[in-house]
Amino acid sequence: MISLKINGKVTEVDVDPATPLLWVIRDNLNLTGTKFGCGISQCGACTVLMDGHATRSCTMPVSQAAKFNIVTIEGLSEGGDHPVQKAWIEEDVPQCGYCQSGQILSAVALLNEKSHPTDEDINRTMTNICRCGTYRRIRKAIHRVAQERGIS
Amino acid sequence: MATSSGKDFTRRKLTRRDFVKSSATATGGLLLGFHIPSISKMRPFEPYPDAGAEINAWLSIDTDDTITIRVAQAEMGQGVFSSLPMIVAEELEADWRNVRVEYADANRSAREGKVYKRMSTGGSYAVRGSREYLQRAGAEARLRLIKAAAEKWLVDPDDCYADYGKIYHRGSSRSINYGAIAAAAARLSVANVRIKTPEEFNLIGLPTPRLDVPSKTDGSAIFGIDVRLPGMVYAAVVHCPVTGGELRSLRFNAVRNRPGVIKAVRLKSAVAIVAEHYWQAKTAVEAMPVQWNLGPASKTYSETFKSEYIAELQGDGTVLVETGDVDGMMDQAEKSIESDYVAPYLAHACMEPLNCTVSIQQDRVDIWAGVQNPESALAITAKLTGRSPADVYVHNCYLGGGFGRRSNTDYVEEAVQIAAQIDRPVQMIWSREEDMRSGSYRPMAVMRFKAGFDLQRNLIAYSSHSVTHSIAADREADWDSSKVDPASVEGLVDMPYQVDHKKISHTARNTHLKSWWWRSVGHSQNAYAMECFVDEMATASDMDAFAFRRKHLEGRTQLLDVLDVLEQKSGWRNARLPEGTAMGLAIHESFGTICGQVAQVSVSQAGEISIDRIISVVDCGNLVNPLTAEMQVESSIVYGLTAALYGKLTVENGVILEDNFDTYRMLSMAEMPVLETHFALSGGDKWGGMGEPATPPVAPAVCNALYKITGQRIRILPIKDYFLQRA
Numbered sequence: 001m002i003s004l005k006i007n008g009k010v011t012e013v014d015v016d017p018a019t020p021l022l023w024v025i026r027d028n029l030n031l032t033g034t035k036f037g038c039g040i041s042q043c044g045a046c047t048v049l050m051d052g053h054a055t056r057s058c059t060m061p062v063s064q065a066a067k068f069n070i071v072t073i074e075g076l077s078e079g080g081d082h083p084v085q086k087a088w089i090e091e092d093v094p095q096c097g098y099c100q101s102g103q104i105l106s107a108v109a110l111l112n113e114k115s116h117p118t119d120e121d122i123n124r125t126m127t128n129i130c131r132c133g134t135y136r137r138i139r140k141a142i143h144r145v146a147q148e149r150g151i152s
Numbered sequence: 153m154a155t156s157s158g159k160d161f162t163r164r165k166l167t168r169r170d171f172v173k174s175s176a177t178a179t180g181g182l183l184l185g186f187h188i189p190s191i192s193k194m195r196p197f198e199p200y201p202d203a204g205a206e207i208n209a210w211l212s213i214d215t216d217d218t219i220t221i222r223v224a225q226a227e228m229g230q231g232v233f234s235s236l237p238m239i240v241a242e243e244l245e246a247d248w249r250n251v252r253v254e255y256a257d258a259n260r261s262a263r264e265g266k267v268y269k270r271m272s273t274g275g276s277y278a279v280r281g282s283r284e285y286l287q288r289a290g291a292e293a294r295l296r297l298i299k300a301a302a303e304k305w306l307v308d309p310d311d312c313y314a315d316y317g318k319i320y321h322r323g324s325s326r327s328i329n330y331g332a333i334a335a336a337a338a339r340l341s342v343a344n345v346r347i348k349t350p351e352e353f354n355l356i357g358l359p360t361p362r363l364d365v366p367s368k369t370d371g372s373a374i375f376g377i378d379v380r381l382p383g384m385v386y387a388a389v390v391h392c393p394v395t396g397g398e399l400r401s402l403r404f405n406a407v408r409n410r411p412g413v414i415k416a417v418r419l420k421s422a423v424a425i426v427a428e429h430y431w432q433a434k435t436a437v438e439a440m441p442v443q444w445n446l447g448p449a450s451k452t453y454s455e456t457f458k459s460e461y462i463a464e465l466q467g468d469g470t471v472l473v474e475t476g477d478v479d480g481m482m483d484q485a486e487k488s489i490e491s492d493y494v495a496p497y498l499a500h501a502c503m504e505p506l507n508c509t510v511s512i513q514q515d516r517v518d519i520w521a522g523v524q525n526p527e528s529a530l531a532i533t534a535k536l537t538g539r540s541p542a543d544v545y546v547h548n549c550y551l552g553g554g555f556g557r558r559s560n561t562d563y564v565e566e567a568v569q570i571a572a573q574i575d576r577p578v579q580m581i582w583s584r585e586e587d588m589r590s591g592s593y594r595p596m597a598v599m600r601f602k603a604g605f606d607l608q609r610n611l612i613a614y615s616s617h618s619v620t621h622s623i624a625a626d627r628e629a630d631w632d633s634s635k636v637d638p639a640s641v642e643g644l645v646d647m648p649y650q651v652d653h654k655k656i657s658h659t660a661r662n663t664h665l666k667s668w669w670w671r672s673v674g675h676s677q678n679a680y681a682m683e684c685f686v687d688e689m690a691t692a693s694d695m696d697a698f699a700f701r702r703k704h705l706e707g708r709t710q711l712l713d714v715l716d717v718l719e720q721k722s723g724w725r726n727a728r729l730p731e732g733t734a735m736g737l738a739i740h741e742s743f744g745t746i747c748g749q750v751a752q753v754s755v756s757q758a759g760e761i762s763i764d765r766i767i768s769v770v771d772c773g774n775l776v777n778p779l780t781a782e783m784q785v786e787s788s789i790v791y792g793l794t795a796a797l798y799g800k801l802t803v804e805n806g807v808i809l810e811d812n813f814d815t816y817r818m819l820s821m822a823e824m825p826v827l828e829t830h831f832a833l834s835g836g837d838k839w840g841g842m843g844e845p846a847t848p849p850v851a852p853a854v855c856n857a858l859y860k861i862t863g864q865r866i867r868i869l870p871i872k873d874y875f876l877q878r879a
Contacts, residue, residue: 015429016411016431016432019429019431020431023429023430023431026430027386027429027430027431028429030380031371032371032374032377032378032380033370033371033372034371035375035377035503035504035552036377036505036581037503037504037505037584037813038584038812038813039583039584039585039812040584040812040813040814042812042813042814043503043813043818045503072371073370073371074370074371076370077370080366080369080370080372085369085370088365088369089361089365089366089369092361092362092365092779092783093365093369094229094362094364094365094368094369095229095230095231095783095787096228096229096502096503096504096550096551096552096553096554097229097364097365097367097368097373097375097550097552098375098502098503098504098550098552098553099503100368100369101371104369122821123821123822124822126821127820127821127822128821129503129813129818129820130503130790131501131502131503131553131555131790131791131818132229132503132553132787132790133786133787133788133789133790133791133819134783134786134787135790135819135820135821135824136786136824136827137783137786138821139821139824
């Protein structure tokens with residue numbers, strides 16, 4: 001049994017310790033907001049927060065995830081109203097929407113690290129793939145969150 | 153002609169606050185527009201149980217005024233969950249805040265004489281193909297509501313009118329909400345339904361936030377891969393590495409004792425392992441020893457394909473258009489140019505790997521998947537399971553990208569075949585590698601262009617000969633190979649530039665790979681080659697790219713108007729660009745829409761390319777939702793730019809080498825150009841498609857800019873294969 005702390009709750013899962021965290025989240029815990037895209041940490045659709053850092057869960061063995069505080073898109077906010085989620089709605093970011101859980105959590109991690117990220121910061125850290133090409137609106141949404149925070 | 157990114161709406165402008173409010177009220181959560189399956193429910197994608205009175209097949213109204221509108225097209229990111237309901241709501245005079253959306257039911261359409269008419273999604277046809285009958289459905293419902301109110305009040309229906317979710321009586325102060333008379337309206341019938349003309353629209357043309365967005369920011373939107381059913385198991389598949397090869401043998405004993413493993417399923421050209429969890433299935437199927445009969449295609453290579461296609465250019469091909477005397481004029485020409493262009497096979501690479509969930513029961517078969525064509529998914533499922541179509545239910549989900557790929561039902565067929573071997577519901581998921589290797593690709597093509605000029609550098613003769621992998625020949629078993637696949641030559645055969653002597657020919661040639669519709673289909677490779685060659689012709693004529701096109705587009709008002717706006721918006725004429733930076737132009741009409749683009753591109757001293765800016769001008773005639781239309785332009789550009797810069801599938805020993813995003817590269821945030829989108833709407837009866845037309849001009853606009861900087865013509869895509877240096 002592996003004990004995971006996900007979205008503030010401790011859950012015991014009985015899985016092979018080599019199983020990627022992604023599949024435990026999706027198939028054992030039925031938290032399907034975290035997506036499978038590539039399986040090799042290339043696309044970022046599987047991004048979750050581990051102690052606040054954006055982490056690609058598709059190549060992370062569940063045994064290594066046990067000591068972290070994990071947040072998935074479902075646990076980001078109570079009513080879907082985290083400032084980043086609200087900015088995503090305001091800027092009409094999603095199209096197909098499949099990559100957006102990962103994009104949002106990557107943006108949350110970036111904004112935790114830097115309250116007013118520059119375009120360069122965004123280019124460097126927002127490496128998740130969006131096949132619909134919503135990058136322009138993602139960038140705008142991140143700047144909007146920073147702007148609404150005011151000057152720190 | 154008007155240039156705008158939307159109309160100036162003075163009347164009842166909807167605010168974003170309205171939408172957020174509607175999201176919360178309509179369904180009690182931020183789940184507007186979609187039904188979220190709970191684990192305890194067997195069939196999550198059944199219609200809303202509380203839709204209320206059905207006025208007609210397209211809409212129901214509940215007593216609390218909630219309007220449920222059914223959408224027959226697939227929501228794959230292009231925004232049909234807003235654009236199509238907007239059309240119905242426009243005529244219904246609905247309060248948009250009360251509107252929610254669900255998928256139309258393919259099973260019902262099969263049982264009720266195609267009540268939802270065309271349910272497939274593709275060809276940028278959602279608005280073009282259904283606008284009129286959706287307007288009619290909304291208008292018909294409005295008239296029924298008016299009639300019901302008039303009967304209730306014992307007044308003449310002509311003295312009543314509908315506005316913003318209520319019926320009013322002109323002669324008195326009486327009014328009634330739709331919800332209060334919906335049940336009565338459902339029992340009535342009306343005749344002589346008139347629909348609005350564009351100048352009467354209130355909602356159509358208004359930038360309208362998408363109803364599916366909130367659910368796509370909190371993880372609650374359900375894609376095919378997210379469906380969970382009681383007792384469900386998972387299947388992972390490995391296909392024969394060479395398309396056309398077949399399964400010879402497998403050793404299930406090597407993996408059968410692994411935890412969770414239930415069964416191995418043999419398919420003609422693939423093998424599947426079914427297990428309790430996907431990861432167990434995936435690792436087992438990949439570890440299982442399997443032998444294949446690879447077949448003759450295992451000795452093929454991309455380079456061989458290319459030389460075989462080029463060899464076909466020696467033949468005459470099928471002549472599709474011939475005016476004047478091209479050969480004679482080419483002989484007389486003072487100057488002539490000839491170029492060959494090559495476009496590679498491409499994968500769709502939807503973000504959501506292909507998957508399908510199947511439940512086969514005694515009295516019914518249910519499938520859950522994101523599909524672009526629920527009717528063909530239903531038909532093939534009925535055929536494979538030997539059931540009546542009336543007993544097959546297709547629960548369409550959100551599509552994590554479609555781009556044409558999800559109109560092929562190959563993955564549905566495979567899932568049904570696997571499910572038929574096991575007595576539990578099965579979710580089959582292709583790994584990214586299987587998705588990319590077993591794909592149905594954008595066809596490969598080789599295109600040869602020739603042009604002749606007189607002493608004054610006037611274009612006097614033009615010819616093109618394309619050799620293209622035919623999609624129709626792959627799709628249709630009884631395809632007559634003497635016919636020309638229209639998708640192979642679209643954009644080439646209807647070349648808009650005027651020249652007295654021209655000849656357009658075509659040869660079909662297929663390899664062992666399977667091809668399929670890929671965003672903008674034949675236009676994707678044909679516009680690249682043709683608009684690059686138009687640039688070559690302009691250079692050969694010593695003319696500016698705009699001036700050359702204008703000269704040969706005389707009388708083509710809409711194309712000329714787009715060019716005018718594009719020249720102005722891009723600052724083409726007086727641009728003062730730094731060294732190593734240039735602009736390139738391309739314009740192309742597809743799916744009823746014209747899109748002109750100027751790409752501003754830079755090449756560094758070290759030869760690094762950056763795409764700085766892409767300015768698009770679009771004429772789709774009329775717009776339903778300017779917001780989603782603009783998003784589609786941006787999306788189409790990224791799709792086309794990714795392909796132009798990086799897209800290529802390489803065949804070695806019959807096997808596709810690029811199988812994941814590490815080898816099949818995608819455009820990233822850091823590489824994004826500034827995108828500026830303008831609409832130059834010609835109005836009238838024109839309702840052009842918006843899902844694809846901004847893809848074809850991207851590659852040629854970028855290549856034409858690169859030529860100006862480097863002197864190098866990009867005649868073989870992708871651009872990454874060139875070593876480019878400033879001239």
